[in-house]
Amino acid sequence: MKRRTFLQRIGSILAVLGVTEAEWLTLGNRYYQALAQPNPRKLALLIGINQYPKIPTLSGCLTDVELQRELLIHRFGFQGSDILTLTEEQASREFIEAAFSDHLSKQAKPGDVVVFHFSGYGSRVKLETSPDPMQNALVPAKGSKESQDEKIVNYILEETLLLLLRSLPTDRVTAILDTSYYAANTVLGLKTRALQELVEAKLAVDELDLLKQLKTQNLPSTPVVLTATSNPKQSAREGLFSGFSAGLFTYALTQYLWEFTPVTTIQVALSQVENSLSKLGSKEQPALLSDQKNQDITSLTPDNIIGAEGAVNAIEDDGKTVHLWLAGLPPQVLVYYGVNSRLTLATGEELILRSRTGLTAKAQISKIDRTTPLQVGELVQEAVRVLPRNINLTIALDTGLERIERVDAISAFAAFSRVSTIVAGEKPADYLFAKLQQTPSRYGLFSLGGELIPNSTGEVGEAVKLTVQRLAPKLSILLAAKLWRLTENQGSSRLPLKATLEIITDRLPSVVMQRETVRTFKTETSIEKSLPIAIVPMGSRMQYRVENQSDRPVYLILLGLNNNHTAIAFYSWETPQESNTADTKPLLKQVVIPPGETLTLPQTNTASEWVISGLALFYEQQLILSTAPFSETLAALNTAKYSTTEQGPISPLLNSLDVAQSLLQDLHNASALKTGMNGTAADSYILDVNNWASFSFSFQVV
Known part of the structure; x- marks a missing residue:
C-alpha cells in the first residue's frame, strides 16, 4: 500500500484518536527530524481487538494495549507520539500491515528500539504451499469475507509477522503476542484467545503475495518474540480483575517490567511471569520464539534502574491531588490495595491513597516540599500497604x-x-x-x-x-x-535480603532460582538468577540460602502449597532436653538471621534434610521475613497436634488459615505506623515496606 493510500485509510483511526490528518503529517515531519538525532528512537505499534463480527467478543485486549502504552511511556521513555495503537475495527489486516510499513519499517533505523504488540484471537489456517499445511495465524478485526464460491480469511500468518519483524533495519526489536492458536472443544473458566481452525478456508491473495515477497529478501536480524504459551495446545487466557479485564500474559509481563529491571536473560523474566500466572489460576507457560536461548531484553532497557509500582498520569488543579497508574503492583495485591496506602515520589514526598478504580487511583500529597512543580510521569514506589482484614x-x-x-x-x-x-x-x-x-x-x-x-x-x-x-x-x-500471597513485595521491600533455592549436590549447590529485594540494590550487577525453567528432579535434596544484608536481625517463616492445594510449612523443632517420654511434643523456635549473616534451611544434616518426594508435581512457597519475631504465627503453629512422623523440616500445615491470619498480624505489629493512619488500624492490616520482605518460589518436580 502506498503512503498516500495509507494516510487516506487511516483517517478514521486518527479521528478516533483525536488527531487530524494535518497533525498526522506534522508528526511525520517530527519523525523525519528525529531520524537525524544521535539518540536511538523508540517506536511502538500496539494492536488490540475485543470486538469481532459474528464470533464471541474478548474483554481484555484494549486493556492490554493500555498496559503496554503506559509501561512504554513511563518506564521505558517512549514518546506518546511514537506509539501507534490500532484497536477494534481499525485493526484490519490491511491497516495493520500498512501501519507496520509506514510507522515502523520506513522510520526505524539501525540502533532504534521497536516494540510490536498483538492482543486478540489466533487460529490455524490451511496453507497448501507449506510442508505443514495448517499454519498459525493472527485474526484481525475483519478476519473473513465470503466470496461466491469459497470462504476467504483475512488472517495474518505468524510466519508473515516474523518475517516483517526480521525485515526491520534494527536488531533491537521486541514483539509480544498475547494470543493462541488451538481452540479447545470445551473450556472452563477464563476466556481463551483462540478460534477453531478453518480447514476449508483460504488465505487472502494479498497476504500470500506479501509472504512470497518477504521470503525473497535477505532478513538477517533476529527479533525477540515473546508468546503467551510455549505448548501449541495451551490457550492464552484473559482474567477478570477488580474493575477491568486483561490478558493474563500481558498483565503479568508488564507488572514484572514495572517493578524489575530486565538486565538479565529472557528466560529469567519468563520464569517470574510464569510464577505470577500460576497465582492467577493459569498454567500458561510463556515462551521465546527464537533459537537464541540466552537472549537478553536489550531492546527494553528502562530509563531508571530502580523500578516502581506506577506513575503519576494526571494532576488536578489544586496541585495536591494526583491520579496514579498502579500497574506495577502484583495483581493479587492490587485487588485489595486499600485507602490510606502510601506511596513515595523520587523526591521523597508521600502520597496517601484516597480511592482506587481498577488500575487507576487518586492520592493526595501529604505535604509539598519541592522547588519544582509535580510532573506527570513521575514514578511512585510503595511505602505502606493497607489490606482489609475481612478478605473472603x-x-x-x-x-x-x-x-x-x-x-x-x-x-x-x-x-x-x-x-x-x-x-x-x-x-x-x-x-x-x-x-x-x-x-x-x-x-x-x-x-x-x-x-x-x-x-x-x-x-x-x-x-x-x-x-x-x-x-x-x-x-x-x-x-x-x-x-499469604498478599504479602509478596519483592519489588517494593526496603530490606536488603537475598534468597536462593538450591539443589544440594556433592560439589557446589546448584541454583534453581534466586529472589532479592531489588529496590535495595543500586547497581545493575545485582540481579536475580534462575534456571531457564524451574524444574527439580524427583528425589532432590533441597535447601534455601538466605542472606541478610541489613543492619538488623530478621525473622523467617516459610509457607506453601504442594501441588497447589495442600498446605506445608517449614518447622524449626526444639525438643526439651530433659524429656523422658516418647510422646513429648517438640516446641517451635524462632528462626532468626543476624545482620550481615547467611542462613541455610533446613540445616544440612541427615536429621533435617528436605528431600523432594514424588507425591507433588508442583510446589509454590512463600518465604517471608520480618524485622520483628513471628510470635503470633508460632503460637498458632504450636496449637496444632502434630504426630511424630510429621516433624520434618518441611511438613504439612494443619491449621493453615489460623497461621495465615496470625502471619499478617505479626507483619502488622512489626510496622510502627499505627498512629496517624486515620483510624485504619482497627479493620485493616498496615504493612511498612521497611519492615518485611516476601518472596514467591514456584517449581515443578519431574
Whole structure:
C-alpha cells in the first residue's frame, strides 16, 4: 500500500484518536527530524481487538494495549507520539500491515528500539504451499469475507509477522503476542484467545503475495518474540480483575517490567511471569520464539534502574491531588490495595491513597516540599500497604450449572463464614465450581484456568450440597494461601535480603532460582538468577540460602502449597532436653538471621534434610521475613497436634488459615505506623515496606 493510500485509510483511526490528518503529517515531519538525532528512537505499534463480527467478543485486549502504552511511556521513555495503537475495527489486516510499513519499517533505523504488540484471537489456517499445511495465524478485526464460491480469511500468518519483524533495519526489536492458536472443544473458566481452525478456508491473495515477497529478501536480524504459551495446545487466557479485564500474559509481563529491571536473560523474566500466572489460576507457560536461548531484553532497557509500582498520569488543579497508574503492583495485591496506602515520589514526598478504580487511583500529597512543580510521569514506589482484614475466598459458579444446582451451591457455600459465591464471568473470583466434563454427574472445584483441584470432586450422582461440604478443609487452605500471597513485595521491600533455592549436590549447590529485594540494590550487577525453567528432579535434596544484608536481625517463616492445594510449612523443632517420654511434643523456635549473616534451611544434616518426594508435581512457597519475631504465627503453629512422623523440616500445615491470619498480624505489629493512619488500624492490616520482605518460589518436580 502506498503512503498516500495509507494516510487516506487511516483517517478514521486518527479521528478516533483525536488527531487530524494535518497533525498526522506534522508528526511525520517530527519523525523525519528525529531520524537525524544521535539518540536511538523508540517506536511502538500496539494492536488490540475485543470486538469481532459474528464470533464471541474478548474483554481484555484494549486493556492490554493500555498496559503496554503506559509501561512504554513511563518506564521505558517512549514518546506518546511514537506509539501507534490500532484497536477494534481499525485493526484490519490491511491497516495493520500498512501501519507496520509506514510507522515502523520506513522510520526505524539501525540502533532504534521497536516494540510490536498483538492482543486478540489466533487460529490455524490451511496453507497448501507449506510442508505443514495448517499454519498459525493472527485474526484481525475483519478476519473473513465470503466470496461466491469459497470462504476467504483475512488472517495474518505468524510466519508473515516474523518475517516483517526480521525485515526491520534494527536488531533491537521486541514483539509480544498475547494470543493462541488451538481452540479447545470445551473450556472452563477464563476466556481463551483462540478460534477453531478453518480447514476449508483460504488465505487472502494479498497476504500470500506479501509472504512470497518477504521470503525473497535477505532478513538477517533476529527479533525477540515473546508468546503467551510455549505448548501449541495451551490457550492464552484473559482474567477478570477488580474493575477491568486483561490478558493474563500481558498483565503479568508488564507488572514484572514495572517493578524489575530486565538486565538479565529472557528466560529469567519468563520464569517470574510464569510464577505470577500460576497465582492467577493459569498454567500458561510463556515462551521465546527464537533459537537464541540466552537472549537478553536489550531492546527494553528502562530509563531508571530502580523500578516502581506506577506513575503519576494526571494532576488536578489544586496541585495536591494526583491520579496514579498502579500497574506495577502484583495483581493479587492490587485487588485489595486499600485507602490510606502510601506511596513515595523520587523526591521523597508521600502520597496517601484516597480511592482506587481498577488500575487507576487518586492520592493526595501529604505535604509539598519541592522547588519544582509535580510532573506527570513521575514514578511512585510503595511505602505502606493497607489490606482489609475481612478478605473472603470467592467461588465462581459455572454457567453450565442448572438453576437448581446453582441455588443449592449458593446455599451450601453460605455455610462457610469466609467464602462468597458469584456467577462466573460477572466479578473477579478465586476458583470455579463446575461439573466435570467427562462425568457431568460429578461436581468439583477448578482453578480459573480450568484445572481440576485434586481431591475436590464429589462422588458420581452426589448432591451439590454434599460435594460442597466435603470442600471445607480445602477451602480453608485455599483462603490461607490467598492471604499469604498478599504479602509478596519483592519489588517494593526496603530490606536488603537475598534468597536462593538450591539443589544440594556433592560439589557446589546448584541454583534453581534466586529472589532479592531489588529496590535495595543500586547497581545493575545485582540481579536475580534462575534456571531457564524451574524444574527439580524427583528425589532432590533441597535447601534455601538466605542472606541478610541489613543492619538488623530478621525473622523467617516459610509457607506453601504442594501441588497447589495442600498446605506445608517449614518447622524449626526444639525438643526439651530433659524429656523422658516418647510422646513429648517438640516446641517451635524462632528462626532468626543476624545482620550481615547467611542462613541455610533446613540445616544440612541427615536429621533435617528436605528431600523432594514424588507425591507433588508442583510446589509454590512463600518465604517471608520480618524485622520483628513471628510470635503470633508460632503460637498458632504450636496449637496444632502434630504426630511424630510429621516433624520434618518441611511438613504439612494443619491449621493453615489460623497461621495465615496470625502471619499478617505479626507483619502488622512489626510496622510502627499505627498512629496517624486515620483510624485504619482497627479493620485493616498496615504493612511498612521497611519492615518485611516476601518472596514467591514456584517449581515443578519431574
